[in-house]
Amino acid sequence: MLPPVKKDRVITHLPRCFSPHAALHTKDGFHPQVKAVCQVQKAGTVNFNIAKVIVVGDVAVGKTCLISRFRKGVFDKNYKATIGVDFEMERFEVLGVPFSLQLWDTAGQERFKCIASTYYRGAQAIIVVFDLSSVSSLAHARQWLEDAMKENDPSSVLLFLVGTKKDLSVEYLSDGLKISSLLSVCFTPQSPDQLSQVEEEAIRLSEEIKAEYWAVSAKSGDGVREFFFRVASLTFEANVLSELEKSGARHVGDIIRLTDSTEANHTPSKRKSNCC
Ligand code: GDP
Ligand code: MG
Numbered sequence: 181m182l183p184p185v186k187k188d189r190v191i192t193h194l195p196r197c198f199s200p201h202a203a204l205h206t207k208d209g210f211h212p213q214v215k216a217v218c219q220v221q222k223a224g225t226v227n228f229n230i231a232k233v234i235v236v237g238d239v240a241v242g243k244t245c246l247i248s249r250f251r252k253g254v255f256d257k258n259y260k261a262t263i264g265v266d267f268e269m270e271r272f273e274v275l276g277v278p279f280s281l282q283l284w285d286t287a288g289q290e291r292f293k294c295i296a297s298t299y300y301r302g303a304q305a306i307i308v309v310f311d312l313s314s315v316s317s318l319a320h321a322r323q324w325l326e327d328a329m330k331e332n333d334p335s336s337v338l339l340f341l342v343g344t345k346k347d348l349s350v351e352y353l354s355d356g357l358k359i360s361s362l363l364s365v366c367f368t369p370q371s372p373d374q375l376s377q378v379e380e381e382a383i384r385l386s387e388e389i390k391a392e393y394w395a396v397s398a399k400s401g402d403g404v405r406e407f408f409f410r411v412a413s414l415t416f417e418a419n420v421l422s423e424l425e426k427s428g429a430r431h432v433g434d435i436i437r438l439t440d441s442t443e444a445n446h447t448p449s450k451r452k453s454n455c456c
Contacts, residue, residue, distance in 0.1 A: 202386035202393035218275035237309035242344035245398035300331035339391035347397040
């Protein structure tokens, strides 16, 4: 029997998105049907308790550090995925139901752009990672997505576009004082202006490919936990809705495809102003 899920991995509310302009959806709670089914299923057997999540992007954008920061809570430059294991399991409890993310990290194959199709196949979420200080890594994001989508059904995959190394442009002194402008001149490869241009472009791309945008730092930890909680919550929600649809409990087309057009299905007409 598996040990209980750690207390800090318990999700009771839908976490907020990073930017309402580039979010898979901006609802402020789980879908009512998901909540209802979880009430009933808590003690029962469920089919939607695992999701394959693949992480792609140029070499050295920070994919492995991002995963290890979440898994271990530290910035570990020398972290290597366990040899012989393709993925790591991260266990959560969402609305009282055990749920695991199977996080797939590459073992350096991205250097040769020769990722095996088994890596991509059957993903429920695709995380395309780029480095906020590298414009070219963002330019390559589309190609990574196209490669990953060749093995997947677009209607059943959630996309996330994640800019890493946010700390390189915005730094904080130990007393919390923001010194981004100073550091950008002295030490960092990106000025805040350049960063905001990259971010603008990333948000544009997110809107176009229907991905949710996040900017994070594995070094400082900024946004990492929030991001993975959001991934866990949205994949869980999509899994439950998909199971309901398969079992005929929902109408086809009511599936959460995470665009504003579906919001009317289950959001109060007024979006709460504090959402995201
Ligand atoms: P991967 O090839 O995409 O898996 O990239 P890695 O996770 O191995 O990271 C590549 C390099 O970027 C390493 O030297 C890390 O120390 C550095 N790095 C990763 N994440 C961050 C971050 O959030 N901030 C900074 N400043 N450096 C990072
Ligand atoms: Mg790596």
